[in-house]
Amino acid sequence: MRIDYRIEHPVALHATFDVEGFTVLLGASGEGKSLLLRAIAGLTPAQGEPFGGMAPQHRAVGYLPQGYALFPHLNAWQNVAFALRGAQRRAQASQLLERVHMAAFAERYPGTLSGGQQQRVALARALARRPQLLLLDEPTSALDPVTRDDVIAELIGEVHEFGIPALAVSHDPHLAAVADRLVLMHGRHIIQIGSPGEVNANPIDGSAARLLGHRNVYRGRIDGARRLIWQDGAIAFPIDSDTFAGDVDWAIDPEAIRLVDAHDDLPDAVPVSVEVRHVMGRTVQLGVRCGQGRLWVSAAVDQAVPESVAVQLPVEAIHWWKRNS
Amino acid sequence: MVTARHVETACDSPLAAICALPTSPRKQGEGSHPANMTSAVPRSGLSALISALTLLLLAAPFIGLAFVTSWSHFGFADGDGSAIAVSLCYSVLALILIIALGTPLAWWLARHHMRGQWLIDALLLLALLTPPLALGLLLASMYGPYALAGSLLERAGLTLTNSGPAFVMAQFYSALPYYVIAARAAFEGVPRELEQIALTLGHSPWRSFVHVSLPLARLGLAAAIALAWVRALGEFGAVLIVAYYPQGIPVKLWVNLQNIGLNAVYPLLWVFFLVAMPLPLILGLAARRRRLI
Numbered sequence: 130m131r132i133d134y135r136i137e138h139p140v141a142l143h144a145t146f147d148v149e150g151f152t153v154l155l156g157a158s159g160e161g162k163s164l165l166l167r168a169i170a171g172l173t174p175a176q177g178e179p180f181g182g183m184a185p186q187h188r189a190v191g192y193l194p195q196g197y198a199l200f201p202h203l204n205a206w207q208n209v210a211f212a213l214r215g216a217q218r219r220a221q222a223s224q225l226l227e228r229v230h231m232a233a234f235a236e237r238y239p240g241t242l243s244g245g246q247q248q249r250v251a252l253a254r255a256l257a258r259r260p261q262l263l264l265l266d267e268p269t270s271a272l273d274p275v276t277r278d279d280v281i282a283e284l285i286g287e288v289h290e291f292g293i294p295a296l297a298v299s300h301d302p303h304l305a306a307v308a309d310r311l312v313l314m315h316g317r318h319i320i321q322i323g324s325p326g327e328v329n330a331n332p333i334d335g336s337a338a339r340l341l342g343h344r345n346v347y348r349g350r351i352d353g354a355r356r357l358i359w360q361d362g363a364i365a366f367p368i369d370s371d372t373f374a375g376d377v378d379w380a381i382d383p384e385a386i387r388l389v390d391a392h393d394d395l396p397d398a399v400p401v402s403v404e405v406r407h408v409m410g411r412t413v414q415l416g417v418r419c420g421q422g423r424l425w426v427s428a429a430v431d432q433a434v435p436e437s438v439a440v441q442l443p444v445e446a447i448h449w450w451k452r453n454s
Numbered sequence: 455m456v457t458a459r460h461v462e463t464a465c466d467s468p469l470a471a472i473c474a475l476p477t478s479p480r481k482q483g484e485g486s487h488p489a490n491m492t493s494a495v496p497r498s499g500l501s502a503l504i505s506a507l508t509l510l511l512l513a514a515p516f517i518g519l520a521f522v523t524s525w526s527h528f529g530f531a532d533g534d535g536s537a538i539a540v541s542l543c544y545s546v547l548a549l550i551l552i553i554a555l556g557t558p559l560a561w562w563l564a565r566h567h568m569r570g571q572w573l574i575d576a577l578l579l580l581a582l583l584t585p586p587l588a589l590g591l592l593l594a595s596m597y598g599p600y601a602l603a604g605s606l607l608e609r610a611g612l613t614l615t616n617s618g619p620a621f622v623m624a625q626f627y628s629a630l631p632y633y634v635i636a637a638r639a640a641f642e643g644v645p646r647e648l649e650q651i652a653l654t655l656g657h658s659p660w661r662s663f664v665h666v667s668l669p670l671a672r673l674g675l676a677a678a679i680a681l682a683w684v685r686a687l688g689e690f691g692a693v694l695i696v697a698y699y700p701q702g703i704p705v706k707l708w709v710n711l712q713n714i715g716l717n718a719v720y721p722l723l724w725v726f727f728l729v730a731m732p733l734p735l736i737l738g739l740a741a742r743r744r745r746l747i
Contacts, residue, residue, distance in 0.1 A: 170654050185653040192654040198647045202669045212655040258655050
């Protein structure tokens with residue numbers, strides 16, 4: 130489904146993209162992502178398609194705001210039945226609750242449900258309206274970090290099962306990673322669209338890489354001598370830049386950084402100190418202090434780290450993007 | 455997360471607190487874990503003592519009433535019965551008018567914020583501040599037989615001096631601002647997001663109001679209705695000026711005192727309590743019967 134919306138107030142915003150399957154619009158806070166969802170739902174003045182000019186009650190959207198906004202005075206099945214009319218509403222609500230695996234909680238009030246359970250009730254309530262488009266505002270923000278991945282998997286499974294295109298706005302790279310389609314927003318503009326695989330492999334610029342949660346994305350400058358100047362000249366690495374010189378964003382994969390012994394006096398080795406060890410299964414992400422900045426270095430959990438450690442950044446592993454001032 | 459907590463803040467308004475209703479609802483989880491409240495324990499003895507003292511102060515005049523009433527000669531003066539009927543009937547009418555006109559205004563004030571809002575606030579405050587006797591005089595100078603609006607309305611067949619409509623008008627004016635302010639606070643406590651969600655679920659604004667705003671504001675609205683009822687039924691000053699007749703209970707209490715003496719006041723006062731109390735009491739109980747978690 131093609132989304133084309135233009136908002137003037139309270140911030141000016143124009144967004145055009147396609148929603149296919151589970152689409153995530155990834156952007157930092159304050160980009161107006163929630164506002165865009167509200168505009169599509171008809172809750173804030175805007176021009177655009179689909180549903181342009183219609184009153185909110187006539188738009189076939191299922192809107193799940195942040196925090197889900199279940200009605201506190203109604204129990205789970207009454208919440209789901211809110212959009213339903215007629216004698217069969219209770220039975221229909223029960224069926225919907227069953228489809229989101231919440232049938233056992235039909236009589237419970239929202240205040241007694243966990244974040245993930247509330248989300249599923251809110252999803253069932255939105256689906257009861259027979260929407261053509263689901264709108265999810267920060268669907269992972271109210272979730273318990275321990276169960277979050279399972280809840281997201283459940284949610285995406287359900288969205289696929291119901292076969293309704295869904296647009297989720299989020300700043301959570303984890304959610305972006307599981308999308309069918311990813312739309313990146315920066316500076317109130319769409320900067321990149323693609324599958325999570327494509328976008329993660331080739332972020333269009335430093336902002337995109339930061340949004341995607343890539344580690345080691347920094348500002349710097351390339352000088353005429355093919356050197357990357359970091360931290361205003363405190364640190365410099367050789368870089369493969371043919372002819373360009375100027376301000377850049379640069380990034381390096383934590384796995385590409387080599388840990389070496391500072392005593393070995395290797396060329397272009399920068400001495401660092403280990404600040405934090407972030408153990409992730411069989412690998413460990415070392416946060417190392419490097420001048421005023423921090424680099425993340427990926428290593429095997431059992432890898433010996435020299436007493437006086439230095440890092441080498443292989444020329445071919447450094448990505449860089451021109452930065453418009 | 456939107457929970458009952460947001461919804462019931464409406465009852466924290468100072469006006470709702472005036473009302474006899476229990477207006478500070480139990481919040482989710484609170485009170486169910488006495489172990490967490492240990493820090494409050496050392497002070498609870500003192501606050502219980504002060505509470506008991508305050509309640510005693512509050513109760514003193516009524517305890518006194520039980521003693522000064524001459525139970526052996528308990529009887530009613532002429533016209534007491536009709537005063538009760540007048541008070542009840544016209545107060546119900548006034549209350550219906552107040553709810554019908556005050557609710558849309560309260561909702562509108564809760565949901566729209568515009569420039570010059572302070573003027574509306576000042577107007578409501580003005581209506582609250584006016585001493586009842588002065589309010590009666592103002593009403594007479596507007597709706598009296600020789601006054602601007604009064605003479606026009608009288609030509610249309612509506613007499614607003616010493617008549618049933620005048621009685622209702624006086625009650626309406628004195629109780630309306632209390633209702634509007636309390637009801638506005640009740641509606642302000644309803645998260646706007648929930649009303650909007652109701653729209654996205656295909657409900658018209660009216661259905662959203664009936665199925666979401668009203669039920670979520672009901673504790674505060676019940677307090678507002680109870681407050682308006684108490685104000686309307688007990689109104690003396692304004693009613694005295696514009697509707698000495700037909701006599702309701704408050705004016706009749708005054709007449710009995712002047713013509714007969716204290717012994718004619720107390721029996722009617724007992725009846726007043728008896729007829730005035732049930733509505734606010736039942737409203738309070740009914741509003742809290744359905745749980746809100």
